[in-house]
Amino acid sequence: NAGVTQTPKFQVLKTGQSMTLQCAQDMNHNSMYWYRQDPGMGLRLIYYSASEGTTDKGEVPNGYNVSRLNKREFSLRLESAAPSQTSVYFCASTRRGGDTGELFFGEGSRLTVL
Amino acid sequence: DAKTTQPNSMESNEEEPVHLPCNHSTISGTDYIHWYRQLPSQGPEYVIHGLTSNVNNRMASLAIAEDRKSSTLILHRATLRDAAVYYCIERNRDDKIIFGKGTRLHILP
Numbered sequence: 267n268a269g270v271t272q273t274p275k276f277q278v279l280k281t282g283q284s285m286t287l288q289c290a291q292d293m294n295h296n297s298m299y300w301y302r303q304d305p306g307m308g309l310r311l312i313y314y315s316a317s318e319g320t321t322d323k324g325e326v327p328n329g330y331n332v333s334r335l336n337k338r339e340f341s342l343r344l345e346s347a348a349p350s351q352t353s354v355y356f357c358a359s360t361r362r363g364g365d366t367g368e369l370f371f372g373e374g375s376r377l378t379v380l
Numbered sequence: 381d382a383k384t385t386q387p388n389s390m391e392s393n394e395e396e397p398v399h400l401p402c403n404h405s406t407i408s409g410t411d412y413i414h415w416y417r418q419l420p421s422q423g424p425e426y427v428i429h430g431l432t433s434n435v436n437n438r439m440a441s442l443a444i445a446e447d448r449k450s451s452t453l454i455l456h457r458a459t460l461r462d463a464a465v466y467y468c469i470e471r472n473r474d475d476k477i478i479f480g481k482g483t484r485l486h487i488l489p
Contacts, residue, residue: 297475308467308481309424316475325478356423362475369416369477371423 268292272357272372279347279379287342287375289357296362298340299369300324300332302353309356315340316362347379383407384468389484392458400453400483402468407448412471415442415453417464418482424467427453463487 273288291298296317301309301324311324315334329351331343340359344351355375361367385403392398404413415427428435428442430451435442441454455462467482 299477301479308465309479311476311478314475314477322476324476358423358477360477367471368414368426368429369424371425374423 270357270359270370270372272355272375274375275373276376277378279344279377281348281379283347284343284345285347285377286344287355287357287377288339289341289372290339291357291359291370292338293359293370294337295359295367295370296337297360298334299358299360300330300340300342301356301358302326302351303356303374304353312342312355344377347377349379351377352379353377383470383478384480386466386468386480386483388481389486391486391488393488394460395457398455398458398462398485400455400466400468400485401450402453403450404468404470405449407470408472409448410472413442413444413448413451414469414471415440416467416469416479417462418467419461419464424479427466429471458485458487460487460489 270291299314300312310326313332315321318337321332333341357372358369360369414429416424418424428440430442443452465482465484467479
């Protein structure tokens, strides 16, 4: 069972470069999420997608774009990376209609922006 | 934006019970309480959830106050492997899921 798969696991960028973090889930979940976690801090929601074709802003969306390519895949793009975006990024998914559906997380993508 | 409030950190001795509190004073009647934990260098993982009554599973117990404004995650016999950050969150029909800063649990050998 793959669950939630994120790529790449590690990435180093220079300021101003762009990149896309990929996330895929194989659990037929409707809702998908991108969080970031700075050192010693909690998780902050960047964007989420309640269903294929929809995306919504979270707590810290500035500097990011997302695409819900299909039900399985949800990508996060940094158009012009900044050092403040150095963080660990987690993708998560769950059934919609949030009652008992637990969130499943990927292993994280560690991004360093120089 | 987090709707829940937790202590920043707690300590407990190995093999003793641990009670992790969470306040959710604005919770609505249909919101579930979920707990997750994050081990060092890993993504968060589900622990337990409940609505009104107390819940038990193989990992922990969840005690929910009668007025539902607070809850307590209970680890019955803490081990060193339980050292982690524990997050309490509200789950409702809204798909926007916000985490707070959680409680960092230290286990003393």
